[in-house]
Amino acid sequence: MNEINFDKSPDGLIPAVIQDAETGKVLMLGYMNREAYDKTVAENVVTFFSRSKQRLWTKGETSNNFLHVENLLVDCDGDTLLVKARPAGPTCHTGADTCFEEVNRGQGQFLNYLQGVIHDRKMNPSDKSYTASLFGRGVNKIAQKVGEEAVELVIEAKDDNDDLFKGEAADLLFHFLVLLEQKNLDLDDIVAVLKGRHAK
Structure with missing residues (x-):
């Protein structure tokens, strides 16, 4: 896997694209700092750094709709992360399957x-x-x-x-x-x- 360069961003954050490991649908976009990334790797559950709350935030910590990590990929520039995960329920806080209002289905x-x-x-x-x-x-x-x-x-x-x-x-x-x-x-x-x- 390519090395992640958190120093490319002034705030030490990199975008993390979350993709359903089975359907290939993009579920959401979040941001991780090094601490959030290390916690994600250690627990195999997606953790972000919340820019609004200014703290670590594990997706599903209140809803139990966790994102269980299957694979982590770093892009060629080392400044974007692709997380392939298994969602434990709807990903969006609105109750939608994805934050882009797509239905997440298809096991092709x-x-x-x-x-x-x-x-x-x-x-x-x-x-x-x-x-x-x-x-x-x-x-x-x-x-x-x-x-x-x-x-x-x-x-x-x-x-x-x-x-x-x-x-x-x-x-x-x-x-x-x-x-x-x-x-x-x-x-x-x-x-x-x-x-x-x-x-x-």
Whole structure:
């Protein structure tokens, strides 16, 4: 991680952009001095320096809507912090999900994480890994599994059991990602096709 330079600012404060670690939504902007940063790192809960109260302020200290830290990134100039966090509730004091009045939803970023796991199973196979066993059987077997899961999803769609339907949908999506990896393609490649069609 880059070094943070608190001395760049006359008041020793740097902006800290808070981003939901799962959805990617920007939740709020606050400021940290070195003491607030050290407390954030030590406790894994976001603490700011309040410019209005002139003291340390842990987000959620009155509402219990804490921001639990997942990752801290420093920009290339060392004077801005990106905090990826898991919010324990609405972030804004107004009760909104974010301070920008956006709805904080969408777990799409997890698919990118899952792609990374699948890629690792391919490059570092293990006898205990179901995913690695699929790669070991080749593209025909993986494609067959995608077809089987698609049929099972269609069957469940005709019934009224949402839990079973969601389970089959998850199975189909997982095996589709495995097939993409086998074909050395990325989910972004498919999204690009969809975006191209949408633009027409």
